Amino acid sequence: MDMFGKKFGNEERASLEVAEGSRQTEWKKTSFLRGLFDGRFSWSLVHPFPEQAPEDKKTGDDYIARIGKLLKDKLDPEEVDMTGSIPDAAIKELFAMGAFALKIPEQYGGLAMSKVNYGRILHYVASYCASTAALLSAHQSIGVPQTLLDFGTEEQKQKYLPRVRQGTISGFALTEPGAGSDPSQMTTTAAPVEGGKFFLLNGEKLWCTNGVIANVLIVMALTPPKIVNGKEKKQITAFIVETDSPGFEVKHRCVFMGLKGAQIGLLKFSNVKVPRENIVLQEGAGLKLALTTLNTGRLTMPACMTGAGKYALRVSRLWASKRKQWGSAIGEHEAIADKLSTMAASVLAMEAMTWYVTHTADRPHADIRLEAAMAKKFCTETNWNICNDALQIRGGRGYETSRSLRERGEGEEAYPLEKMLRDARINTILEGTSEIMDLFITREALDTHLGKIKPLFDPHTNIWNKLKTVAGMGLGYALWYPRLWLPVLGVGNLAGVPPQLKGHVLYAKRKTRQLARGLFHALMIYRQALAKKQSLVSRFVDIGADLFAISVVCSYAAAQIKKGVSGSETADLADLFCRIARSRIARRFGEVRRNQDALKKEVSRNVLDGRYEWMESDISK
Ligand SMILES: Cc1cc2nc3c(=O)[nH]c(=O)nc-3n(C[C@H](O)[C@H](O)[C@H](O)COP(=O)(O)OP(=O)(O)OC[C@H]3O[C@@H](n4cnc5c(N)ncnc54)[C@H](O)[C@@H]3O)c2cc1C
Incomplete structure (x- = not known):
């Protein structure tokens, strides 16, 4: 069946067919984001914010304390960066404490950690040494343990999983x-x-x-x-x-x-x-x-990004309150205050998104493929911006290596920000680039519609079946579409949500309907060619990401305040994040209508054809 139409060349069509044929097609479990792209704002899936059970939390707390001590005793991240290797002694001890078998059930010799604890442990390790986080994550999130736990036969599990405790990477x-x-x-x-x-x-x-x-x-x-x-x-x-x-x-x-x-x-x-x-x-x-x-393995990435982002925020806070220039601490100058406040608001959003998705992954009735992709894209891009801002706040010291800072003496704090920036850059590329995440999210977001209209595009469907499809669609859409225009009167349980955040939740519900309308209109206008309108669909994905972030941030802030972890200042921080996100959403909705996509396409065609090659003069080649 050809669902890609004539807009695609043979090679592209063949690639799309292979990808389409390898999709996880079934959608039987709940997903906040799938509902969101369909115009349903399922606030009850987000609020109250999921909580870790006390015993599970204690297991995670204890393990993090132990692995933290091991890493600080046995592994110097600066040395790892300089020598290009993680010391064997550290790897041996990581094996001994089961760090390579965190999610493996006890019957195969593993530690049987929950996904939340696995995420928390990687979050800690990533804040200390990104290379070590990559070692543990590539092995467990996408390597043999995860693959066999999801798809292995009993014989394969019995043969390979116990080996992981004995040194198998x-x-x-x-x-x-x-x-x-x-x-x-x-x-x-x-x-x-x-x-x-x-x-x-x-x-x-x-x-x-x-x-x-x-x-x-x-x-x-x-x-x-x-x-x-x-x-x-x-x-x-x-x-x-x-x-x-x-x-x-x-x-x-x-x-x-x-x-x-x-x-x-x-x-x-x-x-x-x-x-x-x-x-x-x-x-x-x-x-x-x-x-x-x-789809699930890339969920480790947001946890690692949140750990790294928090470290960068901490360094920025310490430095911006201590470093004085022009008569005051640099954090008091508005340009730096702007960065600091945005960083803090972004860290809160990463934290909320990461723990929402990670908790949800532990629930048997949830499907997190959209949420994990969204969190991966949002957190890897946000962390890159945070690390970049942190380096700017540190000024020249941000660009200097930690070793040079320390060896220079004079009480310089040896924060490894240039290394953090180098380590952070790859994350928007591996385990699915940001551009591919946009395509994946759009495909899954449109799945409900595509399932309904696919027969219309299929040359093998006869005219009667096409007419039957149209009739069925007419009824379905006659019920669904007008609902997207109804005014939003409430969202349900807002207990515990601070007053300044309630309006943001209502806003998210309103804009969810606008998003679903926008996507549906775009699908009706462009049909199969929508897959080619990448700039357009990436705006819808980014709007979805910000609506998701607003929702989880409001719920997470409420939970933190309720637990007494923080006071009302966290409501202000969440309020700031929501306001920033709302500006982005307004801009993107505006760009859906008015944009430079066509001109950009033309100019990029000229670039590819070498028509601006004259501008490449007088440079080293
Ligand atoms: C440090 C590191 C570790 C890695 N670890 C692993 C690993 O353990 N296992 C493994 O299998 N792979 C691994 N990878 C590979 C990684 O997953 C790929 O780099 C990634 O999938 C992108 O492929 P590519 O680099 O070939 O880029 P390309 O696919 O060539 O893409 C180049 C650019 O074009 C964009 N692009 C491509 N196609 C489209 C499209 N249809 N629409 C819009 N934009 C598009 C991409 O987003 C990207 O920006 C690793 C890579 C690195 C650098």
């Missing part, structure tokens, strides 16, 4: 030199041999985090295509691969601007023999497995 190998955001371009093959009992893996995998030191990997590879409806269909299959297998080679350890201690490599597979029983899920289901693993 894992990674996830999807990306290739020619296949980044578009995994359908992969060329690594797994050819069946010996009557299909084994497969021979051949090809290269790029930038596999932990790949240089991993003992076992989840590797996605092409298995022989299938013929479906007379057409050849690519089959991508996931394999568990032991790195001591003959034919496996680390071809190159990659070096980046940040994450210097992470062991990320280009891996080569030359006739690596893998038994059939190492297929995870089933033959041909490897891309679905990879994308589904990333």
Whole structure:
């Protein structure tokens, strides 16, 4: 079936078909964001803010205290950055305390931590050493433990999960030199041999985090295509691969601007023999497995970003209140106060979004694929801005390395802000770039509509079925669409929400309806070509992100005040965040109507065609 239409070239259409065929299609569980994009503002899913059970919190608190001590005793993040490696002694002790088996159930030798505690632990580690957070996260969020817990057979779990307590490190190998955001371009093959009992893996995998030191990997590879409806269909299959297998080679350890201690490599597979029983899920289901693993795995990212953002805020606070220039502390100058207040409001929003989604992930009736993607995009971009502002607040000291600051003496505080900025930059790229998150979120946000109108675009649907679809749609939309224009009279339970925040919750409900109308109108105007209107859809996604952030911030602030963690000043902070977010939302709705998208497209075409090459004169080439 062709749901992509003639606007797409053959190659693009083929990639989209592979991605579409590997989507998690079922939507059986609750999702605040899915409702939001449909015009439903399910405040009761957000408020009261989810709470960690006291025993679970104590387990997390105790573990964080222990891992904090271990890291401070055994691992110097500056040394990791300089030498490009995490000391073996520290890794050994991390294994001993189960840091590589946090989410693995006790029956397989793991610590059986809740997702909230896992997130809290990674949040702490990321605030201390980003490379160590990458090591633990790549192994547990997307590597062997998560993949096998979600999709492994009992035999696979029993064979591989206990090994994780004994020193096994894992990674996830999807990306290739020619296949980044578009995994359908992969060329690594797994050819069946010996009557299909084994497969021979051949090809290269790029930038596999932990790949240089991993003992076992989840590797996605092409298995022989299938013929479906007379057409050849690519089959991508996931394999568990032991790195001591003959034919496996680390071809190159990659070096980046940040994450210097992470062991990320280009891996080569030359006739690596893998038994059939190492297929995870089933033959041909490897891309679905990879994308589904990333859907929840990328949830670790917001926790790490929140940890890092809080550290940057702390450094900024300490410095801006101490450093005096022009007669007062720099934090008293309005330009710096602007940055500090925005940073604090943004940290509150990251915190609220992260813990809302993480708590929700622990609930069996919730589907967090949209929330995790949104939180990943929001928190990685917000943290980048926060780290950048923190560096600006530190002035020249922000640009100086922590080692140089310390060695310079004179009581300089050796805050590693330049390292934080280097470490932070990759996060808007890996585990799904921000641009790909926009496309993913839009696809899922429109799923209800696409499910209804797909038969209309399908050349194989006969005219009677098309008419039946139109009739069914007419009835459904006659009930749904007018509701989006009704005035908002209330949102339900606002108990505990500070007075200055109640209006923001009502606003979020009102704008939710405007967002759903806007998306629906855009779909009706552009139909399949909406997927090509990336600037337009990214505005809708950003509006959705801010509405989500406003909702969770109001609920989170109420919870913090109720618990006595903070006083009414947190209501002011949430109020500030909501006001900033509302300005952004107003601007984006305005840009939906009036924008420079067409002119930008024309200019970028000229750039690509080299028509402004004359401006590249007198530079080094
Ligand atoms: C430090 C590091 C660690 C990594 N760890 C792992 C790992 O453990 N396992 C693994 O499998 N991979 C890993 N990766 C790969 C990472 O996931 C990819 O870098 C990412 O998926 C993007 O692919 P790419 O870099 O090839 O960019 P490309 O896909 O070439 O994209 C380049 C730019 O074009 C944009 N773009 C691409 N397609 C579209 C589109 N359709 N519409 C709009 N914009 C588009 C992208 O957003 C990006 O801005 C890692 C990468 C790095 C740098």
